[in-house]
Amino acid sequence: MANTQAVVVGGGICGMVAALLLKQRFTNVVLIEQADTVGGLFCSVKDSSGAAYDMGSHIPNATGVAELDEILFADADTSSWHKIARLCSGNYFGGSWDLNSPFPDASKLPQDMYQQGCGELINHTDLPESNLLYDYCANSLGVVFTESIVVPILRKLYGQDAPLKSLTMAAGLFGFTRILALPADVTATLKQLPAFDAKLGYQREADFQQRKAQDNLSEVTYYYPTTGEGIGYWVTQLQKRVERAGVEIITSERVANIAHHDKKVTSLVLANSERVLDCDFLFWSAPPFIALAAMGLTPARGQVTLRTALIFHLNFDRPLLDKKSHYLWVWDPSSAIFRLTLYPNLTGQSNHNHLSAEILCSPDEVDSFTQPEVIDELVSMGIVDPQAKCVSGQTQVINNTFPVPTTEFQAVNQQNYETLSNCVDNVVVSGRFSGKCWRQAEVLIEAYESIMQATDAR
Ligand SMILES: Cc1cc2nc3c(=O)[nH]c(=O)nc-3n(C[C@H](O)[C@H](O)[C@H](O)COP(=O)(O)OP(=O)(O)OC[C@H]3O[C@@H](n4cnc5c(N)ncnc54)[C@H](O)[C@@H]3O)c2cc1C
Known part of the structure; x- marks a missing residue:
């Protein structure tokens, strides 16, 4: 095969896994990390x-993608x-622990509020279409549970002055995806309807297990x-694997300049060593605005917190x-x-x-x-x-x-993607900085799919 080179920028878990996947598809792979060690947040x-x-x-956790899981958990x-x-996860809400569920239990609210909230919750029988978190919750859980359960959680995560009405569904709410509200039997029956399945958590382990069997879902x-x-041990093992595969890892380094021609990135110049790297494919898992600036393009910035x-x-x-x-x-x-x-x-x-x-x-x-x-x-x-x-x-x-996931954050991200993809087509922007997803497994699956799609198209 012709001598080809891929460059990976960002040596977090996403960049390291991408480097291993790309090494099977390019002759040379170089990984650039600005810190003095790889691993990013997984250290x-x-x-x-x-x-x-x-x-x-x-x-x-395992991703369910065989090629990825083999890389991630080879010695598991x-x-x-x-x-x-x-x-095993539980949650603290209403002044006490529930060690059987990660979801807050609305019945711990004052009785009148709880009853009013249940009335609203039952009346919302459709899955809301809104991309705005507050609207979605108000039209799913109802305003009472949204104001008394969701809003305090939003403030805790995104700040007391978080712009509640402009937060999007994009980043989700960490582990807060459902609530407990109704008796176990009622919940199990209602969860057969999509709108209730999306907002209520099972109250009993047996109901949850039965549902998993019904949907043929295996445990992650x-x-x-x-x-x-x-977890630093995991990164050390991965780093050894990346090195054994023949990927060149350069730490304490950044990209100063990205040259492009005819819709392709052609080479990169490193900031400290001034070394020039030929580049047939660029995998970018650092903040996207840095890539745009290095290409001489103007990144959209906006109010991103x-x-x-x-x-x-x-x-x-x-x-x-x-x-x-x-x-x-x-x-x-x-x-x-x-x-x-x-x-x-x-x-x-x-x-x-x-x-x-x-x-x-x-x-x-x-x-x-x-x-x-x-x-x-x-x-x-x-x-x-x-x-x-x-x-x-x-x-x-x-x-x-x-990031505080506002509509403005989403618009800035979108604009930067468009600027980049209108300019070059041999670059993949991925990882948590891409703003597309943030959880480890989702980030890695997204990176895997992007690499497969981009390299198949070559
Ligand atoms: C507090 C916290 C808790 C979390 N909890 C969970 C959890 O419970 N479950 C879960 O699945 N996920 C969790 N995550 C998310 C998880 O950390 C990410 O999924 C994962 O780190 C994504 O890896 P990444 O490589 O995209 O990003 P990172 O780990 O951030 O790696 C990016 C790398 O790029 C480097 N870099 C940045 N700029 C440049 C540049 N200009 N040039 C070169 N290199 C650069 C950075 O130094 C870093 O090494 C959590 C994150 C945080 C912050």
């Missing part, structure tokens, strides 16, 4: 006692991995390393009180925390009693949250033993994580 930190933490709940049958057939397998290195993730990693001298859940949602507006990751339950074995508590905020709010306050909340929520002492930990601030 782990250790505290002074050796307890490892991830940047929030990062529990990878070894003792280095805890294979999780059923991910999740994986977590048992090696004590956190990115949330900061503030993560309190904590290790205690006594076991955590929840010994079952892998991760937990905190939907109750009384706490700024939105999610907890319980590592001893994830690894299946641990010398530490450690967890991560995630908060989303704006950069200037970071200092308003303190470790002692977070620990007090965890004690009052019954996750940490009141007698337990925090023996080690770390606090991480990660800027530019999730």
